[in-house]
Amino acid sequence: MPLTELVHYFNKRNRLVRGTAEDEGFRIVDGRVQARFGGRVLGTLFQPVAERVGGLPVGHEAHLQVLEGEGRGLPAQAVFLDARDDDELIHLDRVARTLHALNFLLERAQQGGFLALNVHPQLIRAVRDHHGHVFESVLSRCGLTPDRIVLELTDDGFEDRARLAAAIGEYRERGYRVAIDNFGRHSSDLDRLEALAPDVVKLDRSLIGHAGHLSLAKRVLTEMSAEIHRLGLRVVCQCIENPLQRQVAQDAGVDWLQGHLIGRPVPHCLPIVQPRRPRAAA
Template structure:
């Protein structure tokens, strides 16, 4: 489907949503970039690369950049915190569609993974019609659900059974699911086993301490071993120093992400490219 047709159909969806305002729209601003105008703000996509051992880029996590009409930055976290549950779900769905469009325009139809952040409220707000719209968008863009990683920050407070059911539903549709920021609030392995994600992303507090304290390094090694025992892939994020990278590698982490690896940018790195290997100390 031509990009203008994509955007036409998505604008129909956007304007029929909760609290739609005059001017809400997706806009093709260049051959390689789409913006969204939503509730008087401008939304853009940023992409941060993830690399595996050896340094090859295998995935990009999509991050939302929010601007006022005059170009002043707005914190996406604050925006979501101030929104009600229904509005936060609408924002999440809009952002996911925006990121898919920009990801495909950046890197074409080659193989690779796109990680999208979802709030627990969005994951639990089952809507079959919205699922079909999103899967149709993926198909028209040449992506399969298997190329999409849905990242959920589990605070350990949500109802575990309902969250596990939602995760299982998306996995059955072919999506990969990652638990984000694991270890920030708890390291409950029983809860993690019940949720049964494909991927576990370690919180920055773990790798931050592991880069400096011998005891924390041992804790990280033991934690990674337990997660791997459950058959889940490990991602260490917030890698900002060689010391942190070395600690993560020694712990058995599979994939690495952080400013040392690559900062969020409007352009994706080519898949398979070695990302800053010399700078970040990846083994040749």
Template structure:
């Protein structure tokens, strides 16, 4: 079934966009799509982002690239550096988006939003390379509004270039998330200028809040300010029950981290067959976000 979908998409793209995706070597393996590109094996994994304010408990998934040599795993940064050195940065980005989208489509119907990371070098220099990805979206009736472009604004110095890139995505219907807010260039004036839909706090913030009572007391105020500027706050990097309690006490509604759900292949989340309805958090008991249950002692 997945192999037939890959073949159909290849034919569509060749017919509509005159693109030959044979170089991307998209393959079906068990219940997922993978690629072999620039000498690496590329897979998608998805990490859930929970919304305690929704009856189904799920906001969506962040798609993560999982490259390997076939023998050992390597970092996404390594994969992009190899692609950059070979002049294939745009192509790797295209492969990653296509891979993520095809695997995202195999998730349960209540899959929520798809969060996608964009390489900062492509963010400010390329404006039209998303045609392949958007064609797949349209062919499967997935609106661009369902896709959130994650931007690590700390890696882009020029406000003007960053704002232009964000406007380009927003004009095409995408939502915007600023990733790792609270590191390097991050400041509230820049946040006001960029006006994202979501702000993902740098994962060091929740760790520091666990150790520093002053930061813990300040966290609710930071969340309030971000909300006042029109964005929703996502606290990521939650790795234990204490950090989860700090986030909830601070008024955070959107949560992400290994304690709540580790990244996994789409097929793993497809096994979560219950409807997302249990949204109860009980101190000292397993935490429930919809049908996702988190053991209070060790997480997933």
């Protein structure tokens, strides 16, 4: 479906289902999709995630950007603090992910790469079941399938494990991949991690921050990566900002790297280089 028709469809659906105002919704400006919500104009930035060896991009994480209105220049997650109730927060979360999917659709360079999207923690608490069902219909309209998506969920280690595990299970049953974000900030409970059964674990920035300076922290990072691999999960080291941190992460054996040294959040994706197929024997 052409982009203009997609934007018209999503705007019409939101007005019918949510009763949103005429001045809210998606619009196309200079070849990019923007979303107007709560007096703000929101956009998308993409940050690459790269292989540990070779540094080639394998996918991108989408970040929300405040283009106009209150909060411009501040972390975009602060936008969610203005949600009046769970219903509005869930709607905003889905608007953000739809916005990112539409902009990802515009990127020719992303063929073959994944799109990582953050899911607000409150959505897991507020939505009882059928996780990923609504967004699956959004992806279908955009010509994307759940296997192209990595949904990032933050676990503080104190929430109801059963509910989070159930949500992850439902996402994975629909074909999404799931990442636990900021692992090691609040808890590094490997038994809990095994019970949650995600596909990817993104290590908290505090681990690599210390690992760049302290040999003890470097050893902890290496041992943690090995234990996570033992569970059959991929490991991402975030916030790589200097060559020393990159070397530490590479030595620790993580799978993927992310951070300003690898690539800052920008409006467009980096090209995804497909592995070459071996030539058939003559």
